Amino acid sequence: MRAMVYRGPYKVRVEDKPMPTIEHPNDAIVRVTMAAICGSDLHLFHGMMPDTRVGMTFGHEFIGVVERVGPSVQNLKAGDRVMVPFNVYCGSCYFCARGLYSNCHNVNPNATAVGGIYGYSHTCGGYDGGQAEFVRVPFADVGPSIIPDWMDDEDALLCTDALATGYFAAKLKLQGGSPIALNWAIDSVRKGGTVSVMGAYGPMFSAVKFGDAMNKGLTLRMNQCPVKRQWPRLFSHIQNGYLKPNDIVTHRIPLDHIADGYHIFSAKLDGCIKPIILPRAS
Known part of the structure; x- marks a missing residue:
């Protein structure tokens, strides 16, 4: 598959990487239809986040279509259109039971310091992110949600972090x-x-x-924002027309041109506020 790959500070490119596989019965593989570059991705891009390793794929804001699921997954099936919160969490630990999904204790060897986050260095668990054609989604029964039929893809994408964090x-x-x-x-x-x-x-x-x-x-x-706790009210605000998340989107960039996207966003060129990455447009 094609994926964004980190090669050092200010150096990213698109390469062929192995397809993600089902590593645990609770995993899902999601075909990414849309991702975003977040302002916090620039910390990684600039080499400022500890333990950001060469070869990692960034991207904690993404939506997609379920490609396949592990044998224990009950709530999703192939073909479902899903939005994935940036938090990786188990749903059953002390913190998850209290809705503190960003503080999950079972998804990161560094859990005493931080929970799990997609595409955000090995400090945050070492999970590859969604700036790629496919991504592995652990604990698929508790993190992802099926996107409501009435919701626009770009609005759903922004609910995975930017809008939820701002609302929080x-x-x-x-x-x-x-x-x-x-x-x-x-x-x-x-x-x-x-x-x-x-x-x-x-x-x-x-x-x-x-x-x-x-x-x-x-x-x-x-x-950190426990994203999924914000969704019920955000969905209501979006459906009622009080919020239109994709109003902030300024750039839509094919995956193969993601290095240009990082440069434009980092240098604040061309009025860039929020760039979206389109894997299938590359």
């Missing part, structure tokens, strides 16, 4: 971002206030003023 942030009134933004929040919030952090917080240089936060008596709240 907005409803909790969170402040986050770069070290500058976090330090600004710590400086600006009143004593005894709350600063919350979400999104991608991987690069090791992102030091913030924890001493100041302690001295001001601040409460710090933070987490």
Whole structure:
């Protein structure tokens, strides 16, 4: 299959890789119909995320069609059109039982630090992502959902991270971002206030003023978005016309040209806000 492959900082290309296989009875293989480059993928692209290994395929935002399923999968079948949250999670551990899917303890050897994320370095479990023609989806009965018939593909794609994470942030009134933004929040919030952090917080240089936060008596709240918990309300908002996620999409790029897509997005060229990758357009 054709897939985006990381070759070092600022170096990605499309290569032939072996087709993913069913490795566990709960796996599914999904033929990717659409993926996206996320702003947090640029941390990987720039070489700023620990343990990002040469040969890895990025992409934690993707949708597709189920190609085949393992013998234990009950809720999906070949041909189903599915959306896959960026969180890889088991659905049964202490954290998953409480809806904290981004904190799953069974999907990553580094689970004491971070849960599992598709295409986001071996720090996050080493799962290849969806910027490819096919992807292996573990725990297929708990992560993916069948896309509603009324939902547009691009809207479904953006629900897998960008929209869900933004909604998670907005409803909790969170402040986050770069070290500058976090330090600004710590400086600006009143004593005894709350600063919350979400999104991608991987690069090791992102030091913030924890001493100041302690001295001001601040409460710090933070987490990766548990994507699937956001879907019921997001689906309702989209169906009722309150949200149109694909309004932010500016570029639609064939998989074979993904290196150009990363360059355009990273350099903020051509008004690029959200690039979508089309495997079958290559």
